[in-house]
Amino acid sequence: MAKLSIPQGTRDFGPDVVRKRNYIIATIRKTFELYGFQPLETPAMENTSTLLGKYGEEGDRLIFKILNNGDILGQAQMAKDSRELSLLLCEKSLRYDLTIPFARYVAMNHGKLQLPFRRYQIQPVWRGDRPQAGRYREFYQCDADVVGSNSLINEVELLKIYDTVLTDLQLTGYELRINNRKVLAGLAELVGRPDLMTDITVAIDKLDKIGESGVRQELLTRGLTDTETDKAMAFISLSGTNEQKLERLSELLASSETGLKGVEELRFVLNSNLASFVSPPQLDLTLARGLNYYTGMIVEVKAPPGVNIGSIGGGGRYDDLTGLFGVPGISGVGISFGVDRIYDVLEKLGLFPVEAQESTRVIFFHPGEARLAEVFRYATQVRDRGIAVEMYPEDIKQDKQYKYAEKRGIPFIAYVEDHAPDTIFIKNIPEKQRYTIKAEELAGFGF
Amino acid sequence: MAKLSIPQGTRDFGPDVVRKRNYIIATIRKTFELYGFQPLETPAMENTSTLLGKYGEEGDRLIFKILNNGDILGQAQMAKDSRELSLLLCEKSLRYDLTIPFARYVAMNHGKLQLPFRRYQIQPVWRGDRPQAGRYREFYQCDADVVGSNSLINEVELLKIYDTVLTDLQLTGYELRINNRKVLAGLAELVGRPDLMTDITVAIDKLDKIGESGVRQELLTRGLTDTETDKAMAFISLSGTNEQKLERLSELLASSETGLKGVEELRFVLNSNLASFVSPPQLDLTLARGLNYYTGMIVEVKAPPGVNIGSIGGGGRYDDLTGLFGVPGISGVGISFGVDRIYDVLEKLGLFPVEAQESTRVIFFHPGEARLAEVFRYATQVRDRGIAVEMYPEDIKQDKQYKYAEKRGIPFIAYVEDHAPDTIFIKNIPEKQRYTIKAEELAGFGF
The missing domain is CATH 3.40.50.800 (Anticodon-binding domain)
Structure with missing residues (x-):
């Protein structure tokens, strides 16, 4: 008999681990519900056509596809390459994230939903990434989104949710970093290259990985001149309190309508009269987040510096979630918790309470x-x-x-x-x- | 743009439904834990080789297979039929039930597990059945099993779990029906056809669907004589209290060692001094349960007669769970709750509490x-x-x-x-x- 195993990149979760994961998930769920978010569950399988083209070329390759029943041999003989074959043979695929299925759900049900619709969703997703330390082919995502409301009150409440959950988990020293895509658009205008907004964002997004000199190099490679690069680097290096940064931004972006709108949004979200935080959000002008669909506030949660785990959550506002599915004009804002990484943080810091460890x-x-x-x-x-x-x-x-x-x-x-x-x-x-x-x-x- | 849809036989669960389902699942989970059962989660994907051949030919066809990455066109050209092709192209498949993954887990970890090991598992499974009313391609299973213990105390506790959960769900009028496979083996000896034990079981199992005359016909078709069929029918028609039936069984099965062992096991499990029940288990000699791996007590839970929903749970004892995976001698006993059906029952009877309906x-x-x-x-x-x-x-x-x-x-x-x-x-x-x-x-x- 062959040695027993489970597929690469998947995991069995024994009792000790499930209990501790359930403690994290229950804490998140409780807070989502406290803020009026409602549970949604979508099927593990979506039509392949729903998913394809939504995650880039790389993403399309990493989607797990499910073989059709019936005469697949006949179909197989009609294909001219492996990619075409996989599409012929697989009408269904496994969920790759929770955002596209949510968009599909909202588009399918938008006549019936009460907007604003606050939903949370905690389910596994599957990706054919090469398995490596901390990267799995099956893992939980844990998202909350509000769609159908442009109000920045939603942003404030989502930041409060991060603060509440992480505090409930006894975590201290985490950082809520926020920025605004409109400010980054303003930056692109400021350096005189609004056409390169995406390139600038992508370069800045790598700061953590490649450092300042790396970002400078990347900006040059992507077509900025020396002077433009200097301007960009000076901008993202602004220091001081949130208030000082906002003040300085108003001046720098005085000629950019979009940029000033971004500053105004940040002012609202960072207004400490509205909500009090254990770890108040910090304006981080180097925060860019890779995903291109963000259009307003972006947020990232960093684990406490000591544990060397990096981001444990993130999100932002997007203007048009369901346009992809033929229902334009529904904007939204959402956040996500990285359950696996939060697990690692709590484990490293010994923060799981006795109740989460006892059966x-x-x-x-x-x-x-x-x-x-x-x-x-x-x-x-x-x-x-x-x-x-x-x-x-x-x-x-x-x-x-x-x-x-x-x-x-x-x-x-x-x-x-x-x-x-x-x-x-x-x-x-x-x-x-x-x-x-x-x-x-x-x-x-x-x- | 094509009309949006989700794959046939799958469902989106909106907030109202998720809340009510979570109420059922939380009630079951709480009781499992009260009885010392521990949570386990296995991956959605198993190696195809782990699943094939475990569910019969029909089952093999209904397993959803996941396409390999890489050069599938080359592989496709080597296959001589659709079945062979699907095996070549799909090393991984989706979980078809929770029992085989559990057996695989126990076999892989049996050196490390403390026996007896009580585990519960609540996860979706996937089956390529033709979708129809009440039958889905993705649905939750909800199992509790004890492995590594032959004690009948486990049987009693599992019956108590049914009684506790269904009572907590405010359900009344449900029926816990039990029987014992050894008694059915005794019956086969009694009618003089121990060789046809499986045929007899399969025929009796259809009583609910095809009625007494149907079972009689089926027994004849399967090779019993008229006299043998009469004996079998008389046996399963025994009436009276549990105690009266057991008395009568001891006499009828006096010459069958296996049969008497079954009666003795039933006596222990039905001993009302051990545990008190809101709906005490009833001995039902017509209960057979289709699955061939049962060897001792079998149990089925019937919804209250009025709702016309039938079985809402079932289980039994099996002698050799992990033998399939090269680790013989680990017996076990388990039960399962049909969450979808329980949902339908509570819905029909209006039994969901306000808390499960409020956000x-x-x-x-x-x-x-x-x-x-x-x-x-x-x-x-x-x-x-x-x-x-x-x-x-x-x-x-x-x-x-x-x-x-x-x-x-x-x-x-x-x-x-x-x-x-x-x-x-x-x-x-x-x-x-x-x-x-x-x-x-x-x-x-x-x-």
Whole structure:
């Protein structure tokens, strides 16, 4: 028999991991709902035609395609290359992200939806990337978007959601960085190259990876002159408080209508009277975010500097989500949490609470046939209090049952002994405490 | 642009449906954990070789296969038929159920697992069935299994889980029906045709669909004589209480060692001293369950008769889960909840509680720019109490905001008015109540 395995880039999540992931996801979900976001789930499979052309050429290649049923051999013989063959053979594909299925859903249901529509969606997505450390072929995305509202109140609330969730997760030192695409458009005008707005954005977006000199080089390569590059570099190097930066931006972008609009939007979003933050958003003019569909605020959440994990979330405003599907004019703004990376951060910093690491709280040892019904009753009584209880199902030596409890990390063991009717012996393993109680005291015992 | 659609047999789940489904799933999960079951998640994709041959020929055809990357055209030219082609082109396939991935997981990790291992798993599965009413190509399964223990205590606890979950869901009139495969083996011996045990089981399993005369006909077709068929029919028609049936079975099966073992197992599981049930399990000798791998207790849960939905769950004991994957000797017992069907039952009977149908509890109307910060503060204050709040993001006429709130089913609206500083007006829409409170009273207001 061949060695058992699972496909490259996929993972089994055992109990310890699922519990900790569920803790993260439950915290996010609770906050989404607190802000009025509503759950949506779309199918794992979409029509291939819904997905193709939405993620660039590279993306098209990385979409997992699902083989049609029926006479695929006949179809196979009609194809002239592998790409054409894959399209002939696969009408359906696996979800690649949550944004396009959401856009498809909104476009399909826009007559019925109450706008603004706040939805959140927490589901796995699949990508045929080459597997490597921290990059998987199946992973969860966790998105919240508001569509059908241009109000910047949405931006403020989404930033509050980041702050609330990360604070609830006991994380400190994370950074909420924001910028605005209109300001970057203003920058392109300022340097005299509005035609190169996208190139400038792409270059700036690499700052973290290639450093200042790298960005300078990239700007030159992409067609800016030395002087233009100097202007751009000076712009993104602006320092000071949010207020100082905004002041300076107003001056620099005085001649750019778009740029000033961006500054105004930033002022609204950063207005500390509206909302208070544990980690207030910081204006970061070097923040660009690669995705071309953003048109207003962009945001990125950085893990605390010490853990060296980088971005744990991001998002922004886009002007036309559903235009791709024939329903123009629905703008939106959204954020996303990187659950896998947040998991790694909490793990590195030891921030998972005990509750997220504990499963069964009490185990009753098998008492032998004679008192089985009695112990069943005890177990039921404790479960009725909402406490997770196992009964060890096999009638074996107590030290073996004890070992099982220990390895499973069950804190309380409880058992009866032949010589002691109506008496329960309890040990708290981690705290090395022993108790002997009467059966009628079980209801009040503090497990 | 082509009309937008999703693949046949798949579904979008909008907010109302997700909330209600989550209510069912959360109830099941809570109970699984109360009984010491631990969460497991396996990848959507398994190696095709892991799944093939596990679900019969029909099953093999219904497995969704995922196209390999790379030179599929070259591979395509080597295949001689569509079946061979699909295997050449697809190393990976989508999960078809949760049992085989669980068996694969246990086999891959059996050195590390603490046995008995109680796992639960709630994930979607995919099947290429022809879509029809109530049958989908993507649906959730919801399983709990104990492996590595032969104790019948597990059977009792799993039956208790059914009873607890369905009672928590406010369902009444459901039926827990149990039988034992060893008793059916005894029946085959009794009629003198132990060689036809599977045929007899398959025929009995159809009783619900084809009635008594149909089963009789099927038994004859499958090779039983008239006399043998009479014996079988008399056996499955035994009536009376559980105790009466068990008594009668002991006599009938006196010469069948296997049969008597089955009776003994049933006696243990049905022993009402061990556990008390809201709907106690009923011995149903006509229950057979189609799956051939069951070897001990089998169980099926029937929806209340009125709703005409049939089975909402089932399971049983199997002797050798992981033998398929080269690790013999690990037996187990498990149950499954049919989430889609339970959904339909609760919907038909109007049993979803208000909490499962409500999203946002309070909406604050947009107060205009001047008092925006103030209302933001109010909203935050209510959210800090764990109450879901929306702020209407657009500064539009109040009656439009009111309509939005009404259509969304948000029970409380709250707003400020220009002439009334530090005053909040609140309406409870469903109860047609109005309140006028001072800002400092908000903290204590009962939303």
